[in-house]
Amino acid sequence: MNQMTNTFRTTLCVWLGCLIYLNAQTLSAHADKPNVIVILTDDQGWGDLSVHGNTNISTPNIDRLASQGMALDRFYVCPICSPTRAEFMTGRYNPRTGVKSASRGEERMDLDETTIFEDFKSAGYHTAAFGKWHNGMQPPYHPNARGVDEYYGFCSGHWGDYYSPMLEHNGKIVTGDGFVIDDFTNRAMHYIEGHKEESFFVYLPYCTPHSPMQVPDQWWKKFESHNLPLRARKDQSETVSHARAALAMCENIDWNVGRLMKKLDDLKIADNTIVIYFSDNGPNGYRWNADMKGKKGAVDEGGVRSPFFIRWPEKIKAGSKTDTIAGSIDLKPTLLDLAGITDTGALAMDGVSLKPLLCNDARNWPDRLYINHFKGKTSVRSPRFRLGYKGGLFDIQNDPGQRTDVRDKFPQVYAELTAAGKKFDKEVVSELPEGQDERPFTVGHPDLAFTQLPARDAIATGNIQRSGRAPNCSFFTNWVSKKDTISWNADVQIEGAYQVQVYYTCSEDDLGTVLKLSCGDSATTREVTVANAPPLVGAESDRSPRRSESFVKAFVPMDLGVIRLKKGQKPLVLSALKIPGKQSIEMRLIMLNRISE
Numbered sequence: 344m345n346q347m348t349n350t351f352r353t354t355l356c357v358w359l360g361c362l363i364y365l366n367a368q369t370l371s372a373h374a375d376k377p378n379v380i381v382i383l384t385d386d387q388g389w390g391d392l393s394v395h396g397n398t399n400i401s402t403p404n405i406d407r408l409a410s411q412g413m414a415l416d417r418f419y420v421c422p423i424c425s426p427t428r429a430e431f432m433t434g435r436y437n438p439r440t441g442v443k444s445a446s447r448g449e450e451r452m453d454l455d456e457t458t459i460f461e462d463f464k465s466a467g468y469h470t471a472a473f474g475k476w477h478n479g480m481q482p483p484y485h486p487n488a489r490g491v492d493e494y495y496g497f498c499s500g501h502w503g504d505y506y507s508p509m510l511e512h513n514g515k516i517v518t519g520d521g522f523v524i525d526d527f528t529n530r531a532m533h534y535i536e537g538h539k540e541e542s543f544f545v546y547l548p549y550c551t552p553h554s555p556m557q558v559p560d561q562w563w564k565k566f567e568s569h570n571l572p573l574r575a576r577k578d579q580s581e582t583v584s585h586a587r588a589a590l591a592m593c594e595n596i597d598w599n600v601g602r603l604m605k606k607l608d609d610l611k612i613a614d615n616t617i618v619i620y621f622s623d624n625g626p627n628g629y630r631w632n633a634d635m636k637g638k639k640g641a642v643d644e645g646g647v648r649s650p651f652f653i654r655w656p657e658k659i660k661a662g663s664k665t666d667t668i669a670g671s672i673d674l675k676p677t678l679l680d681l682a683g684i685t686d687t688g689a690l691a692m693d694g695v696s697l698k699p700l701l702c703n704d705a706r707n708w709p710d711r712l713y714i715n716h717f718k719g720k721t722s723v724r725s726p727r728f729r730l731g732y733k734g735g736l737f738d739i740q741n742d743p744g745q746r747t748d749v750r751d752k753f754p755q756v757y758a759e760l761t762a763a764g765k766k767f768d769k770e771v772v773s774e775l776p777e778g779q780d781e782r783p784f785t786v787g788h789p790d791l792a793f794t795q796l797p798a799r800d801a802i803a804t805g806n807i808q809r810s811g812r813a814p815n816c817s818f819f820t821n822w823v824s825k826k827d828t829i830s831w832n833a834d835v836q837i838e839g840a841y842q843v844q845v846y847y848t849c850s851e852d853d854l855g856t857v858l859k860l861s862c863g864d865s866a867t868t869r870e871v872t873v874a875n876a877p878p879l880v881g882a883e884s885d886r887s888p889r890r891s892e893s894f895v896k897a898f899v900p901m902d903l904g905v906i907r908l909k910k911g912q913k914p915l916v917l918s919a920l921k922i923p924g925k926q927s928i929e930m931r932l933i934m935l936n937r938i939s940e
Contacts, residue, residue, distance in 0.1 A: 375683070376466075376467070376468070376542040376682060376683075377542075377615050377616060377617050377655060377657070377658075377681065377682055378535075378542060378543050378544070378545075378612060378615060378616040378617065379463070379468075379543070379544045379545070379616070379617045379619075379678060379682065380531075380535075380544075380545045380546075380547065380603070380607075380616060380617070380618045380619070381431070381544075381545070381546050381547065381619045381674075381678075382547045382549065382600065382603075382618070382619065382620045382621075383427075383428070383431070383474075383546070383547065383548045383549065383621060383622070383623055384549050384551070384552070384593075384596060384620075384621075384622045384623070385424060385475060385548070385549055385550050385551060385552070385553040385622070385623055386424075386551075386552050386553040386554075386589075386622070386623070386624065386625075386626060386627035386639055387551075387552055387589075387593060387596070387622040387626065387650070388622070388625050388626030388630070388632045388638070388645070389622075389625070389632060389633065389635070389645070389648045389649060389650050390626070390630070390631050390632035390633050390635075391552070391589065391590065391593045391626060391630075391632075391650075392405055392406065392593070392650055393406055394406040394409050394410075394414075394650075395633065395650065396633065397573060397631055398572065398573060399569065399571050399572065399573050399590055399631060400590045400593060400594060401594065401597075402593060402594065402596075402597040403597065403601070404597045404598065404600045404601030404604060405596075405597050405600050405620060405650075405652070407601075407604075408600065408604065408618065408620055408652050408654055409620075409652040410661065410662055411654045411656070411661050411662075412618070412652055412653050412654030412655065412656075412659050412661060412663070413652070413653050413654075413659050413660070413663040413664060413665065413700075413701055414651065414652050414663075414664045414665075415651040415652075415653070415664075415665055415667070415669050415697075416651075416664060416665065416666045417648070417666045417667065417668050417669065417724075417726075418621065418648070418649050418650070418651035418669050418670060419647045419648060419649065419668070419669070419670035419671070419713050419715060419724060420621070420622065420623055420624055420647055420649045420670060420671045421437055421623070421624060421647065421671065421715065421716075421717060422624050422625070422639065422640050422641055422642055422646045422647055422715065422717040423444070423445050423623075423624050423639060423640060423717065424445055424475075424477055424500065424553075424623040424624060425437075425442050425444065425445045425449075425450035425477050425478060425500065426440075426442050426443075426444075426717070427623040427624060427671050428442075428476075428477055428478050428548070428623060429442040429452050429456075429478055430670070430671040430672045430674075430694075431459070431671045431674045431675065432452070432456075432458040432459050432460070432478065432489075432675065433452065433456045433457070433458065433459075433675060433688075433690075433692070434459075434672055434673070434674070434675030434676050434686075434692030434693065434694040435456070435672060435690065435691075435692055435693050435694070436672060436693050436714065436716070436767075436771050437716075438716065438771050438772045438773075438774050438775040439690075439693070439771060439774050439775075440452045440453055440456050441453035441456075441775065442478065443775055443780060444718070445477065445500045445815075446499075446500050446799065446813070446814050446815055447779075447780065447799075447800070447814060448780045448782055448784065448800060449780040450477055450478055450479065450500065451478060451479040451484045451780075451782065452478050452479060452484065452489075454483055454484075455689070455690065456688070456690065457686065457687055457688025457689070457690070458489045458490045459490075459544075459674070459675045459678060459679070460472075460486075460489060460490030460491050460544065460546070461489065461490035461687065461688075462490075462675075462679060462684055462685075462686055462687050462688070463490070463544045463678075463682070463684060464490045464492065464544075465684075465687050466682070466684045467542060468542045468543060468544045469492055469493075469538050469541055469542065469543045469544070470490055470491050470492045470493070470543070470544045470545075470546075471491065471492060471493035471494070471531070471534050471543065471544070471545050471546065472486050472491045472493070472494050472495075472496065472545075472546040472547075472548065473494075473495050473496055473527040473528075473530045473531045473534070473545070473546070473547055473548075474496045474523075474527045474546075474547055474548035474549050474550060475496055475497060475498075475499075475500075475501075475502075475548045475549070475550040475553075476494070476496060476497070476498040476548065477498065477499065477500050477548070478498075479498065480498035480499065480795055480797070480800075481784050481785045481786065481794050481795060481796070482514075482785065482787075482788035482790075482791040482793070482794065483785065483788055483836075484785070485498065485514065485788075485791065486498070487513055487514060487791055488788055488790070488791055491546070493513065493534060494511070494512070494513055494514075495510065495511070495512045495513075495517075495527070495530050496510055496511070496527065496548070496550075497509075497510055497511065497550075498511070498795075499797070499799060499815035499816055500813075500815040501550070501553055501554065501555075501813065501815050501816060501892055502523070502550060502555075502815070502816050502892075502895075503555065503811075503816040503881050503892050503893050503894055503895035504555070504557070504880055504881040504884065504894075504895045505522055505523045505524075505550075505551070505555065505557040505884070506519075506521065506522060506523075506557070506884060507519045507520060507521060508523065508895065509895075509897075509898065509931075510523075511795070514791060514792075514793035514795070515793070516846070516900070516932075516934065522557075522558075522559050522595075523550060523551075524549055524550070524551055524592075524595055524596060524599055525559075525595075525599060527547060527549065528547070528599040528602060528603055531545055531547050531603065532602065532603060532606045535606060535607070535610070535612075536606070536610060539610045539612055547603075549596060549599075551592040551593075551595070551596060552588070552589040552590075552592035552593055552596075552627065553627060554627065554887075554889055554890065554891075554892060555881060555884070555885050555889045555892050556584075556585060556588035556589065556592070556885055556886045556887040556889070557588075557592075557881075557884045557885060557886060558588060558591045558592045558595050558886060559595065561595075562591040562592070562594050562595045562598075563588070563591050563886055565591065565594070566587040566588070566590055566591040567587070567886075569587055569590075571583060571586060571587065571590075571630075571631075573631035574630070574631055575629040575630050575631060575632070576629075576634055576744065579629035579638075580629055581628070581629045581630055582628055582629075582887065584886065584887040584888075585628045585630075585887040586628060586629075586630035586631075587886070587887070588886035588887045589626070589627065589628065589630065590630075591886070600620070604618070613656060614656045614657050615655075615657055616655070617653065617654070617655040617678070617681060617682075618653070618654045618655070619651075619652070619653050619674070619678075620650065620651070620652045620653075621649045621650060621651045621652075621671075622649045622650055623649075624639045624640075624646065624647065624649070625637060625638045625639045625640075625641065625645050625646035625647060625648065625649075626638050626639060626645070627639045632645050633743060634743050634744045635648065635743050635744065635745075636743075636744050636745040636746075637745075640717070642715040642716065642717055642720045642721070642722035642731075642732050643722065643729075643731065643745055644724075644729055644737075644739060644743060644745060646715075647715045647722075649671075651669070653701060655681070655701075658681070658701070658702055659701050659702065660703060663703070665700055666726075667700055667708060667711075667726075668710075668711045668712075668713045668724060668725070668726055669697055669700075669713075670694070670713050671694075672692070672693045672694030673694035673695055673696070673697050674694070675692060675694060676692050676694045676695055676696040677694075677695075677696045677697040677698060677701070679696075680696035680698045681698055681701070693771075710725065710726050711725075711726070712724065712725055712760065712763050714763070714764070714767045714771075716767065716768075716771075716772055720732035721764045721767060721768055721772070722764070723760040723761075723763050723764045723767075724739075725756070725759075725760060727739065727740050728749075728753070728756055728760065729745065730757070730760035730761060730763075730764060731745065734750075734761070735748040735750065736748060736749050736750040736753060736756065736757045736760065737749065738753075783832045783833055783834035783912050784796060784800050784831050784832060784833055784834065785833075785834050785836055786833050786834065786835045786836060786837075786841075786908060786915070786935060787835055787836040787837030787838075787839070787841075787908070787935075787937055788836060788837065789836075789837060792936050792937040792938075793934065793935070793936050793937075794841075794934075794935040794936075794937075795932060795933075795934055795935075796831050796833070796915065796932065796933040796934075796935065797931065797932045797933075798814070798817055798818045798819050798829070798930060798931055798932065799814040799815050799816070799817060800814075800831060801819070801829050801830060801831050802829070802830050802831070802832070803819050803827070803828070803829050804826075804827050804828050804829075804830075805824050805826055805827030805828075806821055806822070806823050806824055806827055807819050807820070807821055807822050807827050807829065808820055808821040809893075810893040810894070810929075811891060811892055811893025811894070812891045813891035813892055813893070815892075816892060816893055816895060817893040818893065818895075818896070818898070818929055818930060818931040819929060819930045819931075820926075820929045821926060822919065822922075822926050822927040822928065822929070822930070823922070823925065823926045823927070824922070825918070825919050825920065825921070825922055827918075827919075828916050828917065828918045829916070829917040829918075829930060830914045830915060830916040830917065831914065831915045831933075832912070832914060833862065833912070833913065833914065833915040834911070834912040835862075835908045835909060835910050835911060835912075835913075836910070837910070837937060837940060838908060838909050838910040838940065839907070839908065839937050839938070839939050839940040840905050840906070840907050840908075840937070840938050840939045841905065841906055841907075841908055841935040841936060841937050841938065842902075842904075842905055842935070842936045842937075842938050843860055843867055843902075843903040843904060843905065843906055843933065843934070843935055844900040844901065844902060844903060844933070844934040844936075845858065845860075845900070845901050845903050845917070845928070845930060845932070845933055845934075846898035846899065846900050846901075846930070846931040846932040846933075846934070847871070847875065847898060847899070847901055847928040847929060847930055847931070848875050848876060848877060848896055848898060848899075848928065848929040849871050849873075849874055849875055849876070849927075849928045849929070850874060850876045850924070851874040851876065852924050852925065853871075853922075853923075853924030853925060853926055853927070853928075854871055854872060854873075854874055854923075854924070855870065855871065855872075855921065855923040855924065856870070856871045856919055856921060856922055856923065856924070856927045856928055857869070857870045857871075857919065857920040857921035858870075858871065858903060858917065858918070858919060858920070858927070858928065859917070859918050859919070859920050860903055860904075860906055860915065860916070860917050860933070861906075861915075861916050861918070862906060862908055862909075862913055862914070862915045862916070863908075863909060863913050865906050865907045865908065865909070866906065867903055867904035867905060867906045868904070868920065869901070869902065869903050869904055870921075871901065871928060873901070875897075875898075875899050877896045877897040877898075878896070879894040879895070879896055880894065880895055880896065880897075881894040881895055882894060896929070896931075898929075898931040898932065900934065903933075905938070906935075908935075915933075917930065917933065
């Protein structure tokens with residue numbers, strides 16, 4: 344018996360020793376891999392932070408983040424959102440990625456691009472994104488098809504209401520929980536807590552201070568009657584109510600950043616977590632921005648200069664700062680380098696790793712030109728000068744407002760920057776096809792069963808009207824004739840049977856409408872028998888009048904049956920066979936779920 348007991352004890356000790364060793368090895372391997380959190384704000388200008396001297400606003404948590412790491416004071420992005428996001432994800436100038444603009448399919452990244460999420464996922468990281476994606480909705484453009492394990496948010500460019508709106512969770516339509524920025528942050532913190540013992544990459548693409556200008560009372564009270572001592576420059580037309588709302592939204596962001604940083608401290612993982620904070624373009628309206636020229640949409644300094652802070656307590660010196668030129672194309676190579684990960688993509692990156700700068704190991708770092716481009720406008724930035732898209736040369740160090748053209752004073756610099764701009768147009772911009780984006784909208788994916796086809800991506804005929812000028816969160820209304828249709832230029836990737844839902848509204852008086860969804864020789868038909876007549880919402884929460892976003896309604900799904908789709912490109916058409924009332928349904932979205940192949 345004693346011999347058996349000793350044998351058992353010996354075996355148990357060996358087993359426990361192996362377990363402890365393996366656990367130690369796992370922890371050691373995890374310790375070598377830094378966690379990554381990337382916070383990307385939407386339409387926040389360089390000047391929308393108190394750390395940059397804006398006394399209209401107080402952003403103590405973001406200011407603290409800046410003081411605990413390195414600030415890149417000359418960090419450049421694109422003039423609008425989707426191109427910046429594509430550059431961050433690929434390390435390549437946006438014209439190379441196929442991203443032309445922000446809607447109607449022009450926001451989609453080419454499928455031969457390898458995203459930063461795919462690279463980190465290949466290296467064993469858990470990847471997640473919470474917020475505004477804006478680089479494609481239908482798989483294989485959807486975040487779940489581009490390396491993101493966990494996705495919660497919306498894939499369009501802007502949203503019509505920020506309070507418990509229609510969102511999606513890994514392709515499933517859900518209802519948000521409260522103000523979206525708070526909701527996204529809550530989701531991110533929950534995810535981080537669930538993966539604290541593993542390596543994770545969390546992307547937090549906030550959708551504010553992009554319009555609609557909505558923010559909870561807690562943040563609005565300070566700004567409702569704020570006199571804003573610092574204003575836009577005199578030659579810029581500032582809408583004060585819009586500026587007040589934007590700054591209130593930025594203070595809400597700051598509060599959420601503070602909550603996120605506290606969570607890292609509470610979980611004791613802050614030291615080995617890289618946190619990056621930046622914005623996708625210049626401010627979405629004229630307001631104080633350190634006298635810089637331009638706002639969102641412009642390739643001038645104010646339209647493309649972004650705040651940028653990076654914190655990694657284990658490696659990056661607190662309170663450090665550099666005015667070295669850098670930008671969104673540098674983020675992928677930098678983060679891969681910091682994490683010791685090799686890029687798995689076949690396409691060469693335009694960006695460079697900033698690791699030597701960040702880790703105080705840069706010797707003889709070369710001067711650099713950085714290019715900004717949008718819709719035929721190309722601007723070139725050197726450490727001192729900016730070449731304007733109209734040809735003027737500006738000494739940004741001494742003239743941040745770009746008021747004085749100094750090309751005659753610095754002819755050699757002007758010639759150098761002009762040549763660089765022309766080369767960029769010839770070699771990079773030329774990769775982007777001219778004209779409207781004609782790519783069809785994909786249906787079906789080998790690994791993902793869902794496909795969303797929103798009103799945003801559809802073409803309506805006849806009297807059917809879009810609910811707002813900007814298509815992203817719009818719906819179709821005024822469907823009064825059986826001759827009128829709503830269609831998508833679809834490309835079916837996977838042949839099979841698809842369950843169809845249509846998200847609709849319909850008054851009691853208009854019941855009896857018969858809908859038909861057809862594609863080629865296949866179709867499904869259903870009568871609308873349940874009323875859904877919700878009010879428009881959004882206006883009651885706006886702090887400043889909206890300009891282009893549609894107001895929204897509580898659309899609900901209706902089963903439209905099963906349709907068999909054959910592989911290939913053909914129109915997917917929604918029509919009304921019968922309209923007994925004044926109009927057919929109002930349509931927000933078609934959801935297709937593949938149930939067989």
